[in-house]
Amino acid sequence: MQEPTFLILASLAEQPRHGYGVIQAVAGLSGGDVKLRAGTLYGALDRLSEQGLIEVDREEAVDGRLRRYYRLTDSGAGALAAEIARLRRNATAAEQQLRLRPQVSFGGGFA
Amino acid sequence: MTLERRYRRLLLAYPGPYRRGHGAEIVTTLLEMAPPGQTRPSASESWHLFVSGLRQRFRLPSGRPLVWVAALLIAVVTGAFGAAAGSWVAEQTFTDVPGDARVESLTRQAAGGGGSDFSVVRAASPWWGTMAHGAVDEPGYTPEAAQARLTADGWSVTPIESVPSASFTSDPVTGALVELPSRGTRFEATRDGLTMQVGGYVTAEQGNVFTEFWPADTSALRPLTLVGAALGLIAGWLLTAAGAYRMRPLPPIRRRSATALVALALAALAAPTVALWVNVGRMLEPADGPVNTVHSAFNPGPYWSYGPAWMVLGLSVIGLILAIDAWLLLALRRPAASPVTA
Structure with missing residues (x-):
């Protein structure tokens, strides 16, 4: 799963969101690292809908403009949980490897 | 704005x-x-x-491997027809094959006069466009003199080649078949985008001169054919993508009918597609003689030894009708369209 996809699914876990809401939530989740553009977002939303991971929650008209809200499906929640577990497993394994890295001390020997 | x-x-x-x-x-x-x-x-x-x-x-819609297969097959088909369209456009830049009167005058010019026994035929083949063939009798024919006459008239000529030639007569006394000394030659002359091949078969008693006329390539053929093929491949892919997304909201019966029509269209177009791609290969090979074109596969002729002469064209028309039907089934709006909810 690509990072933007992962973050989009995560952004929809708490509550249904419309397009701009997803962009803001993804920026917040990634600490400002991932700034989705509209074309990328809607490409991903379309693909995730086809895969049944998200679905349309409702539509609202705000100032005469259409806002469509998307929500995570059960299948989407399952895919997100699996991806979180995979990332956590990899992160833990990487962390362990990093701890085992020989470090040079000031005394010139290995710690 | x-x-x-x-x-x-x-x-x-x-x-x-x-x-x-x-x-x-x-x-x-x-x-x-x-x-x-x-x-x-x-x-x-x-x-x-x-x-x-x-x-x-x-x-293409995700999780639909058959749509990927369809997209590849359809792109191969439309690529072949795109190549044919490019080849046809390129042929429009070729010079025209001369009319009967001009074929006769050029054949007589090459032959150095010629007798009363002149004939002309025209024929197209599944590999190249229409050619004109002239023939006239001329016992005194020599290729050297023919080249001199044509060069003086502005034609550029290739060296004279010898070709196998055999002439026989029956011995008046014994009745046995006797081979006569004969000379067969051939060369090509080109002027204003027209190539004339001049062949001569001469014995001590008689001579026959044969001409073949075909338009020379204007160097538009390869680029236009390849551009046509590329555009065709892209168009096929886009067509499949558009069709697949139009298929999604349709009722199952209409989806199945459209899929069946697409499958039948692909089956009908399989043989023409192979013929066209083989012609693309022929066109790309360096060739002596008439210019190989891709769309010539549609000319009636023995492209394959099995099947009728019109097979490539006939199957193409049938396939096209089926493909249009499939598209209409996909693209026409339903009479009572329900609002999109997802």
Whole structure:
């Protein structure tokens, strides 16, 4: 799963969101690292809908403009949980490897 | 023009059904993302939307391996027909094959007069376009004199080649078959984009001169055919993507009918597609003699030893009708369209 996809699914876990809401939530989740553009977002939303991971929650008209809200499906929640577990497993394994890295001390020997 | 209208215009890069389904919400999101006071999309934003729209046009529905197979097969078919279209356009830049009177005068010029026994035929083949063949009797024919006459008239000629020639007569006393000394020669003459091949078969008593006329390549054939093939491949892919997305909301019976029509169309177009791609290969090979074209596969003739002479053209027409039917089934709106909910 690509990072933007992962973050989009995560952004929809708490509550249904419309397009701009997803962009803001993804920026917040990634600490400002991932700034989705509209074309990328809607490409991903379309693909995730086809895969049944998200679905349309409702539509609202705000100032005469259409806002469509998307929500995570059960299948989407399952895919997100699996991806979180995979990332956590990899992160833990990487962390362990990093701890085992020989470090040079000031005394010139290995710690 | 307002920012909203500029965004809507940029969304034209997206396929129509996608735009009808998602256009309004994308514009809302774009306007919400725009900083206050922005009146036109930035260059990078415009480019991003344009590329995203194009990518959407090429996208196939996910999780549908059969659609991928269909897209590849359809692209191979449309690529072949694109190559044929490019080859046809290139042929329009070729010079015309001369008419009967001109064939006769050129044949007589090459032969050095010629007798009363002149004939002309025209024939096209599944590998090249129409050629004219002239023949006249001329006992005194020599290729050297023919070349001199034609060169003086502005034709450029290739060296004279010897070709196998055999002439026989029956011995008046014994009745046995006796071979006569004979000379067979051939050369090509080219002028104003027209090639004339001159062949001569001469014995001590008689001579026959044969000419063949075909237009020379204008060097447009290869590039136009390859461009046609590339455009055809892309068109086939886009067509499949558009069809697959139009198929999704249809009732199962209509989906199955459209799939069956597409399968029948592909089956009908299989043989013509092979013929056209083989002709692309022939066209790319360096060849002596008439210029190989791709669309000549549609000319009636023995492309394959089995099947009737019109097989390639006939199957192409049948396949095209089936493909149009499939598209109509996919693209025509349902009589009572239900509102899109997802």
